[in-house]
Amino acid sequence: xxxxxxxxxxxxxxxxxxxxxxxxxxxxxxxxxxxxxxxxxxxxxxxxxxxxxxxxxxxxxxxxxxxxxxxxxxxxxxxxxxxxxxxxxxxxxxxxxxxxxxxxxxxxxxxxxxxxxxxxxxxxxxxxxx
Amino acid sequence: xxxxxxxxxxxxxxxxxxxxxxxxxxxxxxxxxxxxxxxxxxxxxxxxxxxxxxxxxxxxxxxxxxxxxxxxxxxxxxxxxxxxxxxxxxxxxxxxxxxxxxxxxxxxxxxxxxxxxxxxxxxxxxxxxxxxxxxxxxxxxxxxxxxxxxxxxxxxxxxxxxxxxxxxxxxxxxxxxxxxxxxxxxxxxxxxxxxxxxxxxxxxxxxxxxxxxxxxxxxxxxxxxxxxxxxxxxxxxxx
Numbered sequence: 001x002x003x004x005x006x007x008x009x010x011x012x013x014x015x016x017x018x019x020x021x022x023x024x025x026x027x028x029x030x031x032x033x034x035x036x037x038x039x040x041x042x043x044x045x046x047x048x049x050x051x052x053x054x055x056x057x058x059x060x061x062x063x064x065x066x067x068x069x070x071x072x073x074x075x076x077x078x079x080x081x082x083x084x085x086x087x088x089x090x091x092x093x094x095x096x097x098x099x100x101x102x103x104x105x106x107x108x109x110x111x112x113x114x115x116x117x118x119x120x121x122x123x124x125x126x127x128x129x130x
Numbered sequence: 131x132x133x134x135x136x137x138x139x140x141x142x143x144x145x146x147x148x149x150x151x152x153x154x155x156x157x158x159x160x161x162x163x164x165x166x167x168x169x170x171x172x173x174x175x176x177x178x179x180x181x182x183x184x185x186x187x188x189x190x191x192x193x194x195x196x197x198x199x200x201x202x203x204x205x206x207x208x209x210x211x212x213x214x215x216x217x218x219x220x221x222x223x224x225x226x227x228x229x230x231x232x233x234x235x236x237x238x239x240x241x242x243x244x245x246x247x248x249x250x251x252x253x254x255x256x257x258x259x260x261x262x263x264x265x266x267x268x269x270x271x272x273x274x275x276x277x278x279x280x281x282x283x284x285x286x287x288x289x290x291x292x293x294x295x296x297x298x299x300x301x302x303x304x305x306x307x308x309x310x311x312x313x314x315x316x317x318x319x320x321x322x323x324x325x326x327x328x329x330x331x332x333x334x335x336x337x338x339x340x341x342x343x344x345x346x347x348x349x350x351x352x353x354x355x356x357x358x359x360x361x362x363x364x365x366x367x368x369x
Contacts, residue, residue, distance in 0.1 A: 072201035090257025102244025
C-alpha cells in the first residue's frame with residue numbers, strides 16, 4: 001500500500017518538475033498520469049508482467065473515494081454568492097445547457113464511429129477489473 | 131451554556147483537524163444518503179457532501195480560507211489520485227489504441243459544442259463577459275480550468291465552482307441520457323464522463339467498470355491538453 005502510494009507521489013512530483021522545465025500547459029498530475037500509463041504499458045509489453053499489486057491497491061483505494069477530494073474546492077461556491085445572485089440565469093442556463101449539449105455531441109459522435117470491442121483473453125492487462 | 135459552547139467551539143473551528151473531520155464525515159453521510167436513495171443519480175454524493183459541509187461552514191461563520199486551511203490536506207490528494215488513473219488507463223491501453231480515431235473526433239466535436247454553447251448561452255441571456263469566459267474552460271479538470279480562466283480574463287474561483295458543478299450535473303444526467311439514446315458501451319460512458327465532467331464524473335463512472343474508468347482517465351487528460359491549447363486562441367478572437 002505505502003509502496004504504491006510512494007510511486008504515485010513520485011510520478012506526481014516528476015510530472016510537476018517536467019511541467020516546470022518544459023513550460024507545458026497541462027498540470028503536473030496529468031503529466032504524471034500520462035508518464036505512468038506509458039511506463040506501465042511498455043513494461044507489460046516487454047515482459048508480459050501484470051501491474052505491481054501494491055500500485056493497484058493504492059490506485060484502487062484512491063479512485064474509489066475520488067469524489068471526496070472535490071469537496072474542499074466545491075465548498076468554495078460560498079465565496080461566489082454575489083456573482084451567482086446577480087447572474088444566476090445565464091450561469092445556470094450556460095452550465096446545464098453546455099453540459100447537456102456536450103454530453104449529447106460527444107456520445108453521438110462516438111456511437112457513430114465506434115466499432116464493437118473484440119476481447120483478447122491472452123493480453124496480460126486486458127479486462128474490465130477496476 | 132451558550133458561552134460554554136462558544137468557548138469550546140471557537141478554538142476548535144480554527145484547527146485544520148476539525149475541518150478534515152467535517153469534510154470526511156459529510157462525504158460518508160452523503161454516501162449513506164445516496165444508498166438510502168437506491169444510488170439515485172439525483173442524490174449525487176459529491177453534491178450532498180458539498181452542501182452538508184457548506185452548511186457547517188456557514189453556520190460556524192468561518193471564512194472559506196479558514197475552512198480550506200484544514201481541507202487542503204484532502205484537496206492535496208487530488209494530485210496522486212489523478213496519477214492513479216494511469217492504472218485503469220494502462221489496463222485498457224489496447225482498447226484505447228484501437229479506438230483512437232473515434233476518440234479524437236468525439237473529443238473535438240464535444241469540446242467545440244460544449245465551449246461554444248456555454249459562452250453562447252451566457253451571452254444570449256445577458257451575462258457578463260467575465261462570466262462567459264469563466265464558463266469556457268470549465269470542462270477541463272479543475273486545476274487546468276482555474277489556470278486557464280485566469281489567463282483569458284475569467285473569474286478563477288467561479289470557474290472552479292462551475293467545473294465541479296458541471297461535473298456533478300454530467301454525473302447526474304449521463305446514465306438517463308444514455309439509456310434514452312440507447313448507448314450502453316462502457317468505453318463511451320467513460321470517455322464522455324472524462325471529457326464532459328472531468329474528475330467528478332470520472333469518480334462516478336469508475337464504479338461502472340475498469341474499462342469505463344480507463345476511458346474516463348484518457349478523456350480527462352486529452353480534454354485538459356486540448357482545452358489548454360484552445361483557450362488562448364479564444365481570448366485572442368473574443369475580447
